[in-house]
Structure formats: structure tokens, C-alpha cells
Amino acid sequence: MSVATIQSRRAWLLSDRPASRLQARLGRAYVAWRRFSANRLALIGLLIIIALLVVAALADVLAPYSPTIGDLKNARLLAPSAAHWFGTDDLGRDIYSRIVYGSRWTLYVVILVAIIAAPIGLLVGTIAGYAGGWTDTILMRITDIFLAFPKLVLALAFVAALGPGIENAVLAIAVTSWPPYARIARAETLTVRNSDYIKAVQLMGASPFRIVLRHIMPLCISSLIIRVTLDMAGIILTAAGLGFLGLGAQPPLPEWGAMIASGRRFILDQWWVAAAPGAAILIVSLGFNLLGDGLRDALDPRSGDQ
Amino acid sequence: MTVSITVEGLEVVFDRFRALKGVSLELREGESYGLVGESGSGKSTLLRAITGLAPASSGTITVNGKTLGKTRDKAFYREVQMVFQDPYGSLHPRQTVDRLLQEPLAIHGIAEGEKRIERALDEVGLGKGFRFRYAHQLSGGQRQRVAIARALILEPSILLLDEPTSALDASVQAEVLNLLEEVRRRRKLTFLMVSHDLAIITHMCERLMVMQNGEAVETLTASQLIGHRVSEDYTRNLLRASEGFVRV
Amino acid sequence: MSDTLLDVDDLRITFPTRTGLVQAVRGVSFSLGRERLGIVGESGSGKSQTGRAIMGLTPPQAEVSAKKLAFDGMDLLSISPRERRALRGNRIAMILQDPKYSLDPVMTIGRQIVETLRTHEKVGKTEARERALAMLQAVQIRDPARVFDLYPHEVSGGMGQRAMIAMMLVTGPELMIADEPTSALDVTVQLDVLNILDKLVAERGMGLIFISHDLRLVSSFCDRVVVMYAGKVVEQIKASELRDAQHPYTRGLLNCMPKIGFERHPLPVLDRKPEWAA
Numbered sequence: 145m146s147v148a149t150i151q152s153r154r155a156w157l158l159s160d161r162p163a164s165r166l167q168a169r170l171g172r173a174y175v176a177w178r179r180f181s182a183n184r185l186a187l188i189g190l191l192i193i194i195a196l197l198v199v200a201a202l203a204d205v206l207a208p209y210s211p212t213i214g215d216l217k218n219a220r221l222l223a224p225s226a227a228h229w230f231g232t233d234d235l236g237r238d239i240y241s242r243i244v245y246g247s248r249w250t251l252y253v254v255i256l257v258a259i260i261a262a263p264i265g266l267l268v269g270t271i272a273g274y275a276g277g278w279t280d281t282i283l284m285r286i287t288d289i290f291l292a293f294p295k296l297v298l299a300l301a302f303v304a305a306l307g308p309g310i311e312n313a314v315l316a317i318a319v320t321s322w323p324p325y326a327r328i329a330r331a332e333t334l335t336v337r338n339s340d341y342i343k344a345v346q347l348m349g350a351s352p353f354r355i356v357l358r359h360i361m362p363l364c365i366s367s368l369i370i371r372v373t374l375d376m377a378g379i380i381l382t383a384a385g386l387g388f389l390g391l392g393a394q395p396p397l398p399e400w401g402a403m404i405a406s407g408r409r410f411i412l413d414q415w416w417v418a419a420a421p422g423a424a425i426l427i428v429s430l431g432f433n434l435l436g437d438g439l440r441d442a443l444d445p446r447s448g449d450q
Numbered sequence: 451m452t453v454s455i456t457v458e459g460l461e462v463v464f465d466r467f468r469a470l471k472g473v474s475l476e477l478r479e480g481e482s483y484g485l486v487g488e489s490g491s492g493k494s495t496l497l498r499a500i501t502g503l504a505p506a507s508s509g510t511i512t513v514n515g516k517t518l519g520k521t522r523d524k525a526f527y528r529e530v531q532m533v534f535q536d537p538y539g540s541l542h543p544r545q546t547v548d549r550l551l552q553e554p555l556a557i558h559g560i561a562e563g564e565k566r567i568e569r570a571l572d573e574v575g576l577g578k579g580f581r582f583r584y585a586h587q588l589s590g591g592q593r594q595r596v597a598i599a600r601a602l603i604l605e606p607s608i609l610l611l612d613e614p615t616s617a618l619d620a621s622v623q624a625e626v627l628n629l630l631e632e633v634r635r636r637r638k639l640t641f642l643m644v645s646h647d648l649a650i651i652t653h654m655c656e657r658l659m660v661m662q663n664g665e666a667v668e669t670l671t672a673s674q675l676i677g678h679r680v681s682e683d684y685t686r687n688l689l690r691a692s693e694g695f696v697r698v
Numbered sequence: 699m700s701d702t703l704l705d706v707d708d709l710r711i712t713f714p715t716r717t718g719l720v721q722a723v724r725g726v727s728f729s730l731g732r733e734r735l736g737i738v739g740e741s742g743s744g745k746s747q748t749g750r751a752i753m754g755l756t757p758p759q760a761e762v763s764a765k766k767l768a769f770d771g772m773d774l775l776s777i778s779p780r781e782r783r784a785l786r787g788n789r790i791a792m793i794l795q796d797p798k799y800s801l802d803p804v805m806t807i808g809r810q811i812v813e814t815l816r817t818h819e820k821v822g823k824t825e826a827r828e829r830a831l832a833m834l835q836a837v838q839i840r841d842p843a844r845v846f847d848l849y850p851h852e853v854s855g856g857m858g859q860r861a862m863i864a865m866m867l868v869t870g871p872e873l874m875i876a877d878e879p880t881s882a883l884d885v886t887v888q889l890d891v892l893n894i895l896d897k898l899v900a901e902r903g904m905g906l907i908f909i910s911h912d913l914r915l916v917s918s919f920c921d922r923v924v925v926m927y928a929g930k931v932v933e934q935i936k937a938s939e940l941r942d943a944q945h946p947y948t949r950g951l952l953n954c955m956p957k958i959g960f961e962r963h964p965l966p967v968l969d970r971k972p973e974w975a976a
Contacts, residue, residue: 161580162583165548168546168548339539340536340540341539341543343503344532344534344597344600345542345553347503347527348553349524349528350557354557359542362544488886488887619911620911620951621740621950621968621970622740623954624956624965624968628965628967631964646884646885647885649956649957652956652959653961675958676958676959688885688886689958691888692885692958695889695892695896695915
């Protein structure tokens with residue numbers, strides 16, 4: 145592509161007078177992307193997350209061995225080598241392959257939690273903020289009850305009640321992580337609720353439901369996305385924690401937290417068994433944190449438009 | 451002559467503060483009526499009480515023969531629309547002009563949105579080039595034009611104007627005032643306009659009410675005010691102040 | 699001329715933005731004696747930035763340059779930040795639009811005035827208090843002793859702006875910059891505040907720069923008017939001769955406002971010519 149066409153495309157995206165809905169949206173996205181990409185650390189974070197997605201998608205190709213079936217006879221607790229990049233564990237399974245497959249479980253947890261917790265928080269927060277009065281009091285007291293318990297303890301209680309397993313771990317984490325989102329959404333709603341543009345929509349005759357759904361929620365979403373992204377690291381760690389305690393993923397599932405738990409026994413002599421999944425958790429958590437910071441700069445409604 | 455809005459003994463109380471202390475008002479169809487006063491006079495509260503944005507604690511409001519209760523139905527909003535003071539605050543920051551104008555049509559289930567939006571933009575002198583812009587891509591005057599287009603798109607018969615030009619530069623103010631006069635003439639609208647500026651009110655309105663501390667001071671015609679035929683000292687003070695600084 | 703208080707020659711202020719450098723002020727020149735000078739312009743004309751540059755309150759990312767920016771023979775651009783601070787609030791004072799934002803909300807009005815005085819002059823506590831009270835009296839606050847102990851949120855807008863003027867004048871500055879000092883006030887209060895300002899400026903022989911968007915108000919208050927458009931001065935004129943203004947922008951600005959007793963439908967609008975900004 146020549147320089148001229150790139151430049152004309154940029155001009156089209158940044159145009160002050162977009163000619164179509166699509167151009168207006170793309171232009172807005174492009175401005176956010178420019179702000180995001182100006183932050184080098186955020187790009188690194190994005191790269192890490194993209195790598196995680198690629199690894200998870202291509203796990204079958206990337207992993208040289210089975211993640212669950214090991215060679216108990218010949219390959220127990222081998223040190224890292226050309227054949228086994230990260231060594232093998234006590235059941236003779238290739239740790240590299242397990243980490244590659246484990247990325248799927250990490251994504252599974254993170255995405256499911258986000259899909260369950262963020263909308264609940266958004267709904268509770270915006271409704272409480274917009275309705276005010278009794279609705280607000282009741283919804284926020286419920287939120288406070290959830291916030292009063294430490295996250296991991298509450299998740300433990302839920303898993304203990306529901307039975308161990310990765311699905312229940314996801315559910316437990318989701319149930320414990322929506323309250324902060326509700327708080328954020330409510331705070332954001334309170335700041336826009338009395339603005340003239342919301343009043344203007346009220347004067348159009350819009351129903352409260354429509355106002356919350358179409359006019360208030362879009363304003364809360366960006367701060368929520370930022371917060372959820374920043375929380376991803378915490379979610380991964382909670383999931384790993386549950387896995388470590390034996391309440392999350394059950395063997396032989398290659399979940400990173402559970403892998404650390406089983407490697408704990410050999411940590412002095414065969415350090416790589418626990419170190420490799422630990423490093424994976426560290427890197428992915430870091431990636432989500434950097435991405436979240438970058439998104440905050442790019443999407444922050446306050447720093448943005450003018 | 452038919453009556454458009456009647457307000458009788460209207461009181462509005464916010465947390466014990468009486469913002470309006472029994473104000474009455476009669477607006478004839480097709481007339482332009484001004485409310486003048488300083489901050490705290492209750493002039494904006496009166497507009498908001500009519501739209502339902504401020505709660506009336508007593509008194510009655512009748513619009514086109516229908517006495518209003520606590521809530522307003524959709525039909526009310528097709529009769530009465532409002533333009534806000536601050537053009538920077540009255541447009542949703544994440545919506546394009548197109549989306550802003552679509553919203554009232556969608557709420558009222560009006561078809562042929564495309565045509566109406568184009569016509570509305572034309573009417574306020576903006577044209578198609580502005581349709582897909584966001585509020586931050588518009589100047590103050592352009593924003594106020596969009597706000598006027600939004601108010602007109604439901605084809606109301608009454609337009610409430612809350613200091614529609616006080617946040618604008620003088621030259622832009624003139625353009626917006628001209629636009630308002632033009633749409634009023636074309637659509638035979640009834641205006642109820644709030645301003646702190648006597649010159650704007652006498653320019654735009656035939657009759658006016660001077661307000662102070664939530665009460666009506668006096669009701670005048672524009673020509674009475676121009677001829678200084680006023681009976682209250684407060685109005686005289688306002689008149690003097692509007693003539694600019696005089697060294698004593 | 700020996701009684702020139704302020705000399706501004708070719709003042710330029712440049713702001714860096716995402717899309718490149720933007721010149722907010724592009725070569726403004728004027729001089730000021732002990733007189734009242736109005737600077738008028740619409741939003742974005744650079745009038746406020748001009749005032750801020752004289753005061754030394756330009757945001758740090760912006761760049762200020764001028765062939766000459768001299769106060770009482772002192773080059774404001776070359777003196778040290780310390781000397782600049784010593785000037786500010788002492789010999790040059792500034793009043794801003796909204797007293798709500800320019801008074802410290804957690805300090806009583808009296809204490810703020812006393813602090814201002816004691817930062818710039820060596821005076822005892824009792825004397826400072828007396829001078830502050832006298833100053834409050836001078837801005838026609840009826841009960842100075844009561845207002846002295848009030849917090850800014852406890853007084854009305856007009857009272858707050860008077861307190862602000864008192865605070866700014868207590869050190870006896872020679873130059874006062876007032877940036878839209880009355881725009882946030884009700885019209886009747888506006889005139890009271892202007893009267894006070896007028897009297898004090900005349901009594902003390904100060905120079906005053908009155909920055910406003912309101913051409914009529916400025917021309918009725920000031921001796922001379924500088925009209926700015928897009929960062930440039932388009933016209934300098936004696937207030938009394940404003941009716942004979944030459945520049946179409948000045949004339950348009952005067953014309954486009956509705957006036958009681960003059961029926962004009964539609965109002966004449968300003969036809970902005972690109973060459974005005976050139």
C-alpha cells in the first residue's frame with residue numbers, strides 16, 4: 145500500500161464530517177486505537193493476550209505430547225531438555241504440553257466469569273443508580289453483603305457447597321466478583337443521571353428501562369471493561385488458588401493452579417514442575433494488567449472527547 | 451383565541467426550599483411568552499414543572515385543554531418539547547447526531563425516520579454533512595441547532611426554551627435567535643422562553659412575566675417594557691441594569 | 699512615555715496538541731497606562747490567554763514569546779520565577795470569572811485576605827486584620843466583621859466577587875487584570891460590582907485590563923477597547939468612538955445583539971470573512 149493511500153485512509157477515519165454511520169464508528173474506534181497504541185506497555189499486554197488466544201486455539205498443533213497421558217516408565221520428573229522443553233511431572237507428562245492445553249482452561253475461566261459477572265454488575269448498578277430510593281437501598285445492601293466477605297473465602301464456601309470442579313469454580317468466582325462492578329456502574333450512573341442529555345431523553349417520553357439500557361449503560365461500559373480487564377489477573381489467581389486447594393479443576397485436567405499444587409511436593413528437587421505453570425500465570429496476569437491500563441487511557445470517558 | 455398553557459397557583463418545593471410560591475400564567479396559542487428574572491427567581495423551575503422534571507406540590511397545569519397529573523404520557527411529549535441552556539451538556543457524548551434524532555422517532559414509533567431526520571437537519575440549517583458527527587465535533591452554536599432539531603422532530607406545538615443562547619457567543623446567539631423566530635413562524639409554534647436578558651425577551655416575545663424569588667413581580671407586554679411603562683421598582687432596576695454600565 | 703505601565707509587543711502563545719502546534723495568540727501588541735483597557739472577543743479569540751500570559755499563569759506546556767512583554771520597565775519573560783511570583787498578587791493582581799473557584803473553600807474570607815497581605819508585606823497580625831476589614835468596607839460590604847469570619851460557600855456570588863476584589867486590592871497593586879469578573883453574576887449585582895471596581899481603580903490610579911465577551915459592557919466601562927479575533931487584534935479604538943468602528947467584525951459584534959427598543963427581525967448576523975483571521 146502506498147503512503148498516499150494510507151494517508152487518505154487515515155484522513156477518512158479522522159474526518160470531522162463522517163458521511164455514514166460506519167465511518168463515524170470506525171473513526172471513533174481509530175482514535176481510541178491511536179491513544180491505546182501510543183502506550184507501549186499496553187501493546188505488550190495486548191500481544192501477550194493475543195499470544196494466549198493463539199496458543200489456546202492451536203493447542204493441538206503446538207503441543208507435542210498428550211496433556212493427560214504420561215510415560216510413567218521412562219519420563220518421570222525429567223529436567224527441561226530438547227525433548228521436554230519444560231521437563232515432565234511426576235506422572236511423566238510433558239509440562240510444556242500441559243501448559244499449552246492449560247491456556248484453554250485459563251481462557252475458559254476468565255471469559256465465563258467476565259460474561260457472567262460483568263452484566264450482572266452492570267444491571268444491578270445502573271438500575272440502582274437510576275431508580276434511587278428503595279430500589280437503590282435494597283440492591284446496594286445486597287451488594288454490600290457480598291463485598292463484606294473476602295473473595296476467596298466466599299468462593300471457597302460456594303465451591304464447598306456446590307462440589308469441586310472447574311464449572312463450579314467459575315460460578316463461585318463469578319458470584320463473588322460482580323459487586324465491585326455494580327458499585328462502579330452505580331457511581332457512573334449517578335454522575336450522568338441528572339445531566340441534561342438524560343433529561344432530554346426523558347422529555348422524549350422514553351421509558352426508564354429504555355433510558356437505562358440505551359443511554360446510561362453505554363456510558364458505563366468503558367469503565368467496566370477497564371475494570372474487568374484489570375480484574376482478569378485476579379480471576380486467574382483465584383481460579384489457580386481454588387485449583388491449588390483442590391477445589392477447582394480436578395486431575396488430570398491441566399489447569400495451571402492445580403499444576404502448581406501438584407508440583408509443590410517436588411519444589412526443592414524438581415523446581416520446574418511448579419515454576420513453569422507459575423510463570424505462565426504470572427505472564428498472563430501481567431498481560432491483562434498492562435492491557436487494562438492501556439484501555440483505561442484509551443477509553444476513559446473523562447479524558448477523552450474534547 | 452385558544453389557550454395553550456394555563457398554570458394556576460403552582461408551587462414547587464425542593465427539600466423545604468420553596469422554589470415557586472404560587473405562580474399563575476396563561477399562554478395563548480401561537481404566542482411567544484417570556485419569563486425574566488435573576489438566578490433563584492424560579493423561572494427555570496417553572497419550565498421544568500411544566501415538563502414534569504420538577505415536582506409540583508400544589509397548583510394545576512393545563513396544556514391544550516388537558517389538566518396534567520403527576521406523570522406525563524407520551525402524547526404530552528408530542529405536544530411540548532424543550533431546549534436546554536447548555537449545549538455542551540444536553541447532547542449525549544457517545545451518540546451521533548443521527549442517533550440523537552432517531553431516538554424520539556423510535557420512542558414514538560414514527561416511520562420514515564430517514565426523511566424526517568434529513569428534513570429536521572435542513573430546517574435548522576445544518577444539512578447532511580452533520581448527520582454522523584458526534585457532539586464533540588460540533589461548535590456550541592451547531593450543538594444548539596441539533597438540540598432544536600431534536601425538539602422539533604416530534605412536531606410539537608409548544609416549545610419551552612430555557613436560556614437557549616446564554617452559553618453562546620453574541621454572534622452565534624443572533625443566528626440561533628433568528629432560527630428560533632423562523633421555525634416559530636413556519637410551524638406556528640407557541641414559545642415559552644426563559645432568559646435573564648431583557649433585550650432578548652423583548653426581541654423574542656410579545657408578553658412577559660418578571661419573576662423574583664419564586665414569585666411573579668409583574669406581567670407586561672413587550673411594548674410596555676420598551677416604553678418603560680412598568681410599575682414595579684424591581685423591573686425598573688432590571689431595565690437600568692440591561693442598559694450597561696453608567697459611571698456615577 | 700514614562701507612565702506606560704505595561705507594554706506588550708508581538709505576544710504569541712503556542713499550545714502543543716495531538717495534531718500539531720496551535721497558536722492561541724498570534725502577535726498581539728498594545729500598551730497600557732493608568733487607564734481602563736477592555737479586551738473583547740468571542741470564545742477562542744485568545745483574550746483570556748493574553749491576560750494569563752501577562753499574569754504568568756500560562757499552562758506549562760504552552761510556549762509564550764514576545765518581542766516585548768514589559769511591566770513597569772521590567773521584562774516579564776526574562777525575570778526569574780521567584781521575581782515573577784513576587785509581582786503576582788502584589789503589583790499585578792487578577793480577578794477571575796467565578797469567585798466560587800478562585801477562593802479557597804476551607805479558609806475564611808478574612809483569613810485569605812490577611813494571608814495574601816502577609817505574603818507580600820511585613821505587617822503584624824492586628825494591622826493585617828485592620829487593613830483587611832478596611833478593604834472589605836471599601837468593596838461596600840456592609841458588615842465587614844461578620845463577612846471576615848465567613849467561608850466562601852456561605853456568601854452569595856456578588857458578595858464572593860467583592861471579597862475576591864478586596865483580596866486582590868489589599869496589597870495595592872498597580873495593574874489589575876479582570877477576566878470576565880461579572881459574567882457569573884446577576885445583572886443587578888453586576889452593576890454594583892462594576893461600580894466598586896470603577897471607584898477603586900480611579901481612586902488608586904491603577905491600570906485595569908478588563909477582559910470580556912460583552913462589547914457593550916466593556917465599552918461603557920473602559921477608556922479604550924482592544925477587539926480580538928482568532929488570536930489577533932483586529933481593532934484598537936477609544937470606547938467613546940466605538941460607534942465609528944472601522945473593522946467589520948467590531949461592527950458586526952455591536953450590531954448582532956438585540957437591543958431594547960430597536961426592532962430588527964431577523965437580527966443582523968456576522969458574516970465571518972476568512973481574511974480577518976489571516
